[in-house]
Every structure is written in C-alpha cells, then in structure tokens.
Amino acid sequence: xxxxxxxxxxxxxxxxxxxxxxxxxxxxxxxxxxxxxxxxxxxxxxxxxxxxxxxxxxxxxxxxxxxxxxxxxxxxxxxxxxxxxxxxxxxxxxxxxxxxxxxxxxxxxxxxxxxxxxxxxxxxxxxxxxxxxxxxxxxxxxxxxxxxxxxxxxxxxxxxxxxxxxxxxxxxxxxxxxxxxxxxxxxxxxxxxxxxxxxxxxxxxxxxxxxxxxxxxxxxxxxxxxxxxxxxxxxxxxxxxxxxxxxxxxxxxxxxxxxxxxxxxxxxxxxxxxxxxxxxxxxxxxxxxxxxxxxxxxxxxxxxxxxxxxxxxxxxxxxxxxxxxxxxxxxxxxxxxxxxxxxxxxxxxxxxxxxxxxxxxxxxxxxxxxxxxxxxxxxxxxxxxxxxxxxxxxxxxxxxxxxxxxxxxxxxxxxxxxxxxxxxxxxxxxxxxxxxxxxxxxxxxxxxxxxxxxxxxxxxxxxxxx
Amino acid sequence: xxxxxxxxxxxxxxxxxxxxxxxxxxxxxxxxxxxxxxxxxxxxxxxxxxxxxxxxxxxxxxxxxxxxxxxxxxxxxxxxxxxxxxxxxxxxxxxxxxxxxxxxxxxxxxxxxxxxxxxxxxxxxxxxxxxxxxxxxxxxxxxxxxxxxxxxxxxxxxxxxxxxxxxxxxxxxxxxxxxxxxxxxxxxxxxxxxxxxxxxxxxxxxxxxxxxxxxxxxxxxxxxxxxxxxxxxxxxxxxxxxxxxxxxxxxxxxxxxxxxxxxxxxxxxxxxxxxxxxxxxxxxxxxxxxxxxxxxxx
Numbered sequence: 001x002x003x004x005x006x007x008x009x010x011x012x013x014x015x016x017x018x019x020x021x022x023x024x025x026x027x028x029x030x031x032x033x034x035x036x037x038x039x040x041x042x043x044x045x046x047x048x049x050x051x052x053x054x055x056x057x058x059x060x061x062x063x064x065x066x067x068x069x070x071x072x073x074x075x076x077x078x079x080x081x082x083x084x085x086x087x088x089x090x091x092x093x094x095x096x097x098x099x100x101x102x103x104x105x106x107x108x109x110x111x112x113x114x115x116x117x118x119x120x121x122x123x124x125x126x127x128x129x130x131x132x133x134x135x136x137x138x139x140x141x142x143x144x145x146x147x148x149x150x151x152x153x154x155x156x157x158x159x160x161x162x163x164x165x166x167x168x169x170x171x172x173x174x175x176x177x178x179x180x181x182x183x184x185x186x187x188x189x190x191x192x193x194x195x196x197x198x199x200x201x202x203x204x205x206x207x208x209x210x211x212x213x214x215x216x217x218x219x220x221x222x223x224x225x226x227x228x229x230x231x232x233x234x235x236x237x238x239x240x241x242x243x244x245x246x247x248x249x250x251x252x253x254x255x256x257x258x259x260x261x262x263x264x265x266x267x268x269x270x271x272x273x274x275x276x277x278x279x280x281x282x283x284x285x286x287x288x289x290x291x292x293x294x295x296x297x298x299x300x301x302x303x304x305x306x307x308x309x310x311x312x313x314x315x316x317x318x319x320x321x322x323x324x325x326x327x328x329x330x331x332x333x334x335x336x337x338x339x340x341x342x343x344x345x346x347x348x349x350x351x352x353x354x355x356x357x358x359x360x361x362x363x364x365x366x367x368x369x370x371x372x373x374x375x376x377x378x379x380x381x382x383x384x385x386x387x388x389x390x391x392x393x394x395x396x397x398x399x400x401x402x403x404x405x406x407x408x409x410x411x412x413x414x415x416x417x418x419x420x421x422x423x424x425x426x427x428x429x430x431x432x433x434x435x436x437x438x439x440x441x442x443x444x445x446x447x448x449x450x451x452x453x454x455x456x457x458x459x460x461x462x463x464x465x466x
Numbered sequence: 467x468x469x470x471x472x473x474x475x476x477x478x479x480x481x482x483x484x485x486x487x488x489x490x491x492x493x494x495x496x497x498x499x500x501x502x503x504x505x506x507x508x509x510x511x512x513x514x515x516x517x518x519x520x521x522x523x524x525x526x527x528x529x530x531x532x533x534x535x536x537x538x539x540x541x542x543x544x545x546x547x548x549x550x551x552x553x554x555x556x557x558x559x560x561x562x563x564x565x566x567x568x569x570x571x572x573x574x575x576x577x578x579x580x581x582x583x584x585x586x587x588x589x590x591x592x593x594x595x596x597x598x599x600x601x602x603x604x605x606x607x608x609x610x611x612x613x614x615x616x617x618x619x620x621x622x623x624x625x626x627x628x629x630x631x632x633x634x635x636x637x638x639x640x641x642x643x644x645x646x647x648x649x650x651x652x653x654x655x656x657x658x659x660x661x662x663x664x665x666x667x668x669x670x671x672x673x674x675x676x677x678x679x680x681x682x683x684x685x686x687x688x689x690x691x692x693x694x695x696x697x698x699x700x701x702x703x704x705x706x707x708x709x710x711x712x713x714x715x716x717x718x719x720x721x722x723x724x725x726x727x728x729x730x731x732x733x734x735x736x737x738x739x740x741x742x743x744x745x746x747x748x749x750x751x752x753x754x755x756x757x758x759x760x761x762x763x764x
Contacts, residue, residue: 143487144487144488144489145487145489145490146490149487149489149490152490153490153493155495155496156490156493156494156495156496157493157494157495157496157498158489158492158493158494159492159494159605159606159607159609159610160605161576161579161597161604161609161613162576162579162597162609162610162612162613162614162625163576163579163613164494164624166496167489167490172489426580427580
C-alpha cells in the first residue's frame, strides 16, 4: 500500500510543496492575496510535472484528461465568464482564479506520484495548520462572544456604528491579517471539514501508534503525530461548531457521520454492484427532476410548494429567473448573466438580493447553464473516482477515509451553507470559488485521490493485449 | 508539579475565555425601542440618575442656534430663530491639509457605513460625527446618535432616539479634551400625526467625574422650536458654541451627558411626555444626531 511505503528523503521541492500546502491550510493571506497565492500552486504543479512526468504512462495521462474534462470545462467557465469579466475585476483576476483552481487539482494529481511526500505527511500538514487556524478563530469567538452565544442570545441584536446586527448570526474570523465579523456559514467551512474527519477514527489502526520509524524526530514519530493531529483537529473542528452552536452545520455533520458508519460497518464490494449503480442513476434522475422543478418555480415565481419554498433552496430561486428569463437570450442562459443585467432584472441594486446558499447554483448564476452542467458532471465523476480510491485495497485505511471525509464534508457544506455576502455591515459580494482556500484544498485532495474512470489504452497496449 | 502546571494553564485559559464577551455586553431584543407603538419607544436609560448638579446655566435664544434644518427658522411673524449656517458658518468647514472645503452634504445614512470614502470630506454628518472622531462611540445603541445620519431617510426608529421629558444619560468611555460646538439634529414626534410647530425648554447636562462620583453642569436652552409630525427630514439643528454660550465653563474632561426637556408648548394639546403617564396621546423629542463638533478625546 502506498501509505506504508517509506518516504524518500525530503528535498527542497518537498519542503516548498509542504510550505505551500501548510499556508494554504492556514488560509494564508485571505482576500485577494489568497487568490494570488493559490495561483502559485500552478507554478508548483508545473515544477512537479517536470519531476514526476516520466513516471506517468501515456494512458494514465490520457485517462486523467478524459476524466477531468468536465472539471476543466467548469474551471474555465467559472473563471472566464460574463459575470466577472463585466465587473471591475477584469481578465487578470479571472486568469489568476483559473490558474489557482487548475493548479491545485494538478498539484494533487502529480503529488501522488511524488514519493517523497506520503499521504500521511500531506494530511498531517493539512490538519495541523487548518486546526491551528480554526483554533485561533475559536478562541477569538469564545473571548468576544462567550460559549454557546448563538443559543443564549438567539434573536438579540447589538449596535455598531449606528447599525444593528443579529449577534447569533455572526462570528469573527481571521481573514488575512485582520479579524473580521462574518456570517456563520462563511467562516465555518474549515471547522466543518475538520469535524468531518472525526469518524475516520473508526478506520484507525491504533497499533500503529506504537510504531516508530527511522530518522529524525518527525520521521520516527510520524504515525503518532498523524493520529494525534487528526483526532485533535477533528475535535477542534467539532468544538468550533458546538460552542457557537451552529445548529445547521451540526445537522449536516450527522450526514457525514452516517456515511462513515455505513462505510465502516456495511459490507461492500470493490466494484460497484448493479443495485449501487441503479441507486446512483435514480439519485441523478431525482436530482435532475428537482432542478427542473426549481427552474419552473424560479421563472414562474410565487409557487407555493414546500419543495421550493423551504429554507434550504428558496434563496436560489432568483438565479433561475436570471438565467432562464433574461433579455440577452440564449448566450446569457448558456454562459451566464452579466452582473449589471442581473441587478436590472431584480430591479434592485442591493447585492443581498442575490444571496444563493449553494455553490452549485452559484455556478449557474455566474457561469451559466454549461458551467452548471459541467460542474454536476464533475461531481458525478468525482464520486465515482473517490469510490474507486476508497475501495482500492481490501480494507479502507484511515488516510483514505480522511481524504474522502474532507472532500465529502466540503461538498455537503457548500451545497447548502454558502453565503455570498458574508461580511457583517458590508455589501461586498464573495463568490465561493475565489478568495477561499477551502476550494483549493478540496481540488488538491480530489486530484490526489483521482482514480481512472475511463481506462484509455494506447495503441501499444492494445497491440500487446492482442 | 506537572499536574499543577496543567491546572494553572487550564485555569488561565478559562479566565481569558470567560472574561471577555465584549460583543455580548450590550444586547437588545430585536424590536426594542423600534416597536410600532410610540409610547413604548422612549429611551430612558440614565446612568447619571444619582449624580449631582454643580451649576446651571440658562441660554436665551441669542446664545444658541435653532434652525429649520440649517437655515433660520421663521416660526411665525414675530419669532425667528437663527440657524447654524447663519450663526456659525465656519462649523461647516472641513480642513484637509492645506485645503478647506464646505461640507454641503447631509445625505449619509447607516446603510453606507462602509463607504466613508464617498462621504468624508463632503458630508457634514459623516465627516463631523463622533463615530469618526473616536471608535469608542461606535458601540452601543446610542451609536445611532453618533454615526452622522442627520435625518430619517425612511429608517424611522432605527435612526433616532425617542426622548421623554426626563430624558436619558450616557457615559462615554473616553473624556473630552477639546471641542468647539455642541449640536443636535432633532424634531418633535407624537401620536397625533398632525404637522405643527412646538417648543420646549431643552436641557443638556454635561458630567465630569469627581472623587465623589459625577457632577453635572446643566445648560437649559429656553424656548427651542422644532417641527412636530412634519416628516422625518424636517429636523432642526440646535446647539451652541461653547466659548460663546458658556465662556466660563471648562469643557475638558466631560465624560457624559444627559438630555431632557420641560415646558412643552404644543398649542392646546396636553399630550403625555412620559410613558408612565398614560394618555390618549404622547409627545417625544426625536434625536437623530448628537455632536461635539471638532472635538478630540482621550
């Protein structure tokens, strides 16, 4: 198993990669700096390609490209779209965003071939630095708001500079080098991802706690450091949510925990059985039908049905109206609306009117229908790839489970708890695809855990088989 | 030894965690002071209720400004009150390095709290407000009075403090070092809904801290006129210049104030000016902004 393969000696490139991953996990920079910093990942990915490129067989590269096509289309359309190109950000910002997203994914993929850095080392760096960031925010919030403030002061307001705000709906977060007031959904993503990895304890090999490696202190005690880091970071993440308490996130966390329990105690086959495939297709069909229903409700308006008026999806209805009922025709529908056109359509200049709560529908708003379809396809491919990754060996290891749970945690959270106007007292619009280190981390993890979906064989291999 | 160290660390951490809570030290129910019922919205919190009054001054109308907005207030054929722009036009000047400009704008609202670059230097309220003089004024319910929003602009109760005759008092977390003017943007409000002009004797008490507690200097502005129930933009800028109105009063170290009024003259109406005095109708002083203009604090 690759997790148990002894790592080669860490060289300069390794340290540079780990430094990048560490700073990324610590949400270094925040804001615009985060976007610029993320694009550095693209440079590191190119360097890594030059180091590991020869290890990649041609069919592996072709399969990777084929499997990643929907994700690549999504990255292009979410970066270069009418929504953002029409804003003051311009082409350069879009380019940086694209390089950051692509670079993270490629970095993860090439990192798997880079033997100096094992999964354990990657995860240890990610959870320690993420855990430290979340711990800092936890302390800030407990000092400034107190334990369980959202429950104790539910419905209470405070005044700041003449305005009043709901204290239970906000928290403080280290954004870059400043502490800012943000809404709960925006600043709890990393805490949720860390809390999500707690069930990986069910897959831990505690006997490895006693295993001692060779070399310096870290190498000798890597197993212990890793186990303690995962458990500690998971607890910090959980406490961050519990001590607010952020009820919605805790309910979603239960879904992640159930998933982990199923994976641990329900027998599975390496190859997905027919019923698994049938259930998967059924889920896709139901999801498609639901999206059509939301589209109808969004365009028609005033549809009184709990399926569309519930708090989980109702915020997203204006998106459908903007995409499917606009004055700019099919181009706007396919490739996204112009930012100013959207404001005109809503007949409002208030940014708060376009607060979607889901990164999928945010992609629909910003990138258009093709971007949205590419994202859904990328999600489906990621599920297939992740399943293969998890079941590659006879037994699911803790490291593989941590990867999967972090990705799943992010996906569930961002599907329901996005906030695009997150700064209290400000109308600044924040897309979940930019200035956010968590999407960069998840793309890197997705690249790392990639398993071929389409097995493309070269002419040579086909000839050999004959 | 190890156990003692751990205990000390845990205790210290707990102390830090429990000793803060600055964001939850002053909380209100969602519609407190902003209900649809006028008589329930009086703000009566007075931290100086036990303080003594050291001295008292009465100001006749020539000692203060009392405009219809900023211009002279022609109350009737025989009464005209001098407005702020007539009496102290220099109050509306803004010095930025070598250049001096006139602050002609009065349009700032709380919705633009993060857009100072648009308002500082051209909007009187936002440029001269106490929230911008010192960040300590940004906290608390009375930050409504210090944020630079001079009028209603459809924010209604969210933008003003409704005052009864007995009024309210506020202690600052800083002390005044120097200041030139005292200003209120105010109007009358009642449950009658009929536009009219009313008058009150407005009292402003300035407090300083002493070894025995707090001592106040009470300043009464006799016969201040204001429009009542004439819309949220029909405010009067009322105030005075310290050196003109109170030449012998040292304003240094002022740490708080109390606002109140007496002698409401409202035609033949006899409305209640205290929520405890039940009546068919109620009258209150609606204050949108309170300023120590060109002040510094420590």
